[in-house]
Amino acid sequence: MSSAQPDTRLRILKASLELLEAGQGQGVRMADVAKRAGVSRQAVYLHFESRAELLIQTTLYLDDIAGSQERLIPSREATTGVARLDAFIEAWTAYLPIIYPSARALLAMRETDEDAAHAWDQRMRDMREGCEAAVTALQRDGQLNPAHDPQEATDLLWMLLSVRNWEQLTRISGWSQEAYAAKIRSSAHQLLVMPKASK
Amino acid sequence: MSSAQPDTRLRILKASLELLEAGQGQGVRMADVAKRAGVSRQAVYLHFESRAELLIQTTLYLDDIAGSQERLIPSREATTGVARLDAFIEAWTAYLPIIYPSARALLAMRETDEDAAHAWDQRMRDMREGCEAAVTALQRDGQLNPAHDPQEATDLLWMLLSVRNWEQLTRISGWSQEAYAAKIRSSAHQLLVMPKASK
DNA sequence: AGTGTCAATTGACACGGCGACAAGTGGTGA
DNA sequence: TCACCACTTGTCGCCGTGTCAATTGACACT
Structure with missing residues (x-):
């Protein structure tokens, strides 16, 4: 400096x-x-030291300037399980288009480079923790759909929110970012939230 | 010969x-x-003529010896919409582990080679038609979840059944092939099939 | 036999991209 | 004045794809 x-x-x-x-x-x-x-x-x-390292550092730099941490605050502060799920989905789906370019490059590198693979996997494990926290909060509220145990529910949510799915729906199926976010949220609800017995 | x-x-x-x-x-x-x-x-x-061409032809060869066409017969013969959906999911999910290696190679090539990209996309468009047929059959029976219009429902099913999702759940999350098939089927039901009003 | 053809071999080569190495250069501060 | 530092210049090796030219060996026709 x-x-x-x-x-x-x-x-x-x-x-x-x-x-x-x-x-x-x-x-x-x-x-x-x-x-x-x-x-x-x-x-x-x-x-x-290598192209892999540069890509890894670039994504970390991006996390930094794009405020990846701050984005998670509303999720952590949510009181109900459903609110936490929604806040997490909202934060992540909004972040996806931002990280997509560097994520894509890193994913491509992942196929051949061990460091890149490790860095990406770590990143995704971190993201999975957010999924897990949301599922745990749902369960605590008795709102987790009994069709899935918490492990499976976490993995399903993790899958639903994957970069590849965002890529497919927005880049190939042509969904707008808004349609994507809305549909993924409602799909997550359908899959994970306990169906109301009545109303 | x-x-x-x-x-x-x-x-x-x-x-x-x-x-x-x-x-x-x-x-x-x-x-x-x-x-x-x-x-x-x-x-x-x-x-x-090129590595891309070899990979493309290899996947076509595999389709041939693994009976990609025959696998779809039960789906086409299904009478109800739900049966058609189930038969299609069953056929595709069972086929996924077979094609995964060549699909993965082709997907990697897709990033840099136009021919490979085109061949893969065509393949996926074909698969999407199966999704569309199942959704159409559901709708005909009045069994399509009104939360989605047929287009969106098709794209969601298509996403759910993607190679990348199979890869993530079975190779990373560690699900068995059976668990994968069962969970994907039940998830497709939760997402796409009209919830029963009562029973 | 002689000729042509066809599939495949051998060996050499260009290219693009990553990564390493060595010898400079120019500005800063002790 | 000297040493250090960050950076430059240029060169080189490696790898994998793709190309080219010359050659071989089998077969078929006449």
């Missing part, structure tokens, strides 16, 4: 992120990132 | 399929396929 060039590492991360967003996570090479950061290709390797 | 060497093209396809299965769709190179087929690397290019 001192040099005229505001921290090369940060410039590289920014460049990486911008390119990922521009290409929707596709076709971003080390040389492209370097060029955009106004730095030599080798300088990138001075800061990141 | 005559030479001592039973058709080189076929030997290559078999080799490709075996390697894909052995590696769960990962790390299969042209040279590996050639070696396993007992043929030079160049011979592979004599029969398939």
Whole structure:
């Protein structure tokens, strides 16, 4: 936090992120990132040991500037199980389009690179914890659909909220982000919330 | 159907399929396929113009020997909408583990190769037609959950049955194939079939 | 025998992208 | 003045895909 060039590492991360967003996570090479950061290709390797590492750090950087943590506050503060579920779904589905480009790149890398695989899996495990917390809150309220035990319910919710499903519904089936969010929420309710006996 | 060497093209396809299965769709190179087929690397290019083309043809070959068409007969013959839905889900979920290795390889290729992307998308469009037929049959019977219009219901079912979801639930969440099939079927019912007013 | 054809082989090569290495260069502070 | 630091320049190796040209060996026709 001192040099005229505001921290090369940060410039590289920014460049990486911008390119990922521009290409929707596709076709971003080390040389492209370097060029955009106004730095030599080798300088990138001075800061990141490999392409996998750069992608991992880029997603962490994005989490940081996009406030991944703050987004979860309403969910944690929800009082009822259903409110917690809804708040979590709301936060995650709104976050999905933001992380999609870098998630896609990391997912592609995951196929061949062990570090990338590990980083992605960790990320998804963290996200699963949010699912689990929501399911637990539902159960505490006696609102969990008895068709599923908590483990299975968590996995189903986790699946429902996956990046790949967002990709399929919005990019292939052509759903708007709003339609996606609404339908996923109502589907989660149908699957997980105890059907009302009567009213 | 005559030479001592039973058709080189076929030997290559078999080799490709075996390697894909052995590696769960990962790390299969042209040279590996050639070696396993007992043929030079160049011979592979004599029969398939590119790696993408080889993968595409391998999945078609697999469809052929695994009877992808026959599997759909029970679904087409079902009388009620719910029976049709169940038969389709049963056929597809049982087919998924079979095609997974080649599907995975093709999905990876899809990211970078236009031909592979087109072939995969076509495959998935075909599968979607099965979903659509089941939803239409449900609707005809007045059994479609009014929470969804037929389009949306089809897309939801399509999403539910995706290769990626099978991969996540069985390979990551660790569900058995049986648990997967049962849960997906019951989830499809919860989502798509009209809730009984009473009984 | 002689000729043509066809499938396949051999070996070499170009290319793109990642990653490593070595020898500079230029600015800063002790 | 010297040393250090971040960075540059240029070069190189590796890998996997895809191409090309020359050759071989089997068969078929005449």
